[in-house]
Amino acid sequence: MTNTEREDIWQNDFVLLMEHLRQTDRQETPSVGKSPKQLIYKENKLRLFRYNALNVTQKRTPILITYALVNRPFIIDLEPKRSLVMRLLEQGYPIYLVDWGYPDSSDCFTSLNDYINGYLYRCVQHVKRDTNKKKIDLLGICQGGVFSLCYSALHTQDIRKLVTLVTPVDFHAEGNILSHWTNNMPPNILANASGNVPGELISQLFKTLKPFQLSREKYRHMEHLIAKKENLDTFLRMEHWLNSGPDLTGLAAREFLIDFYQKNRLYNNTLTINEEAVRLKNITCPVLNLYASQDHIVPLAATRALADHIKPTLYHEHALQGGHIGAFTSLKTQSKLIDALTNWLG
């Protein structure tokens, strides 16, 4: 193929892409997070949702899902086909979701203690009351997994089973580029005038981990997008998610940077929250650690290090094919993820 022929193909594809995006039914980004749900609790920017049960036999113990502060949680319900929430509802699990919301300058002194012993604590109590259960299951994803580990170590009486998904534990494990970069970083440098760390900065930081792949390569191919409306919708939803990250509250970001990335305190057994020691060995519930085999944000060693601290009789792990996000959004991995979860949770 000559260069001119290749250029013609690209231009034709690009014209088609423009036409697809110009169509009147596309005047709004495809909807995300649309599985039906009820708001059952709100506090400041935080929202706690209960998803509507499907007409299947219901499991007894509810699952509370906590996602990271750095991105919006609708990634777990991106679209009907790629919805971890929907797959769990289909299995009869009562599902609750914590949405941390978009913090503003008035939240810049929100600490990790406020998130874990405040917001998350009260969400857990609400789910317990809502379901008449003394203990619930907690599913933490990425940073939400870190919070869930801390919570389970501090509030053992609340949690029946804990699932961590793509969750870092040893922040100094080999291959953790983010840890290399943030070591010795002045903790206040990332905050802007609002006292918070801009979401765009975090997004840029993650993009910089694979700069050529994430900035150029992903925009090279258009064929699959113009071939099928569904493919373009998924792409648009994912772009929307990538570009809608909230700011991080200044204090919690500083604490996370110092205690986790710089001092590796969770792994080193030196973490304290609100003057209380957080020790992973104190976790008394069974733990399932799900990790992604091609995770460029949380290396395998960083997440599998959880096994060093949890009693072997309580600890289980399971590898998922894919990257940090693909592990729970990819159609290929989804059924394996659900099998692993249902087999273990019961």
Place this chain on the structure above:
Amino acid sequence: MTSQTDHVFEQLNKLMGSSMPDEYKEILKNFHEQGVFYQRLIQHTDKHSINDVTFWDLPSTLGFNSSDTSQPDWFTSLNSGQFQEEKNASEQLNDVFKGIAEKTQLAVEKLQNNISDINKLHTELSQLAMAKFNTLQNETVEKSSEQLCTDWLKAGEEAFNDMSQRDDYIKAQHTLLETLSEFKNTQQTTTEQLSHALGFPSQQTIQDLQKGLQQLRIEFAEYKEQTATTIKKLNTRLGKK
């Protein structure tokens, strides 16, 4: 430039000025920019080797040197969006805050030196990537454009992976951040003194208010939680009776 290219540009420009959602405009802009980039890459590859390091220039890869965006939004927001304006403000207030203005000037010079150091490392990264690319192309039997793009990507990511874990690269980044931090502290001092001179609330006062609001929110939430727990307990007892 062909008429087809003109047609594409014309359509794209029209859409950029239309009421299309900004998210779509951004996506189209990205596809267009990268399409132009890859076409240039393919055209410049002469007998499967390249002698232009700019194809792996990190700042432009990340969109920092784009023709229509001088700085990404997050960079301007990082420094309260006042980098240039603050310098002007410092100049205007030179008589009042001469010492601070000098400090600012020094910080700006230091910042420029740090950026220059980082730029040298980025050039080294581009050279490393180019060498890797040429080696990959020489080793590759398949000489298609697809393979060329695959090799470009592999060379870039490998070079970045090597460079990003090097001590001198990490040190240069930290030095830059430390300078930015010093610069920010100088800015804060200036703002604080200016606020004081003009009778505005100090940063400390604002922070005290933010902390007070935070504390009030927590106390209210804890009170609500305690009330809900008590009601639940009472309901349970009543239910048993």
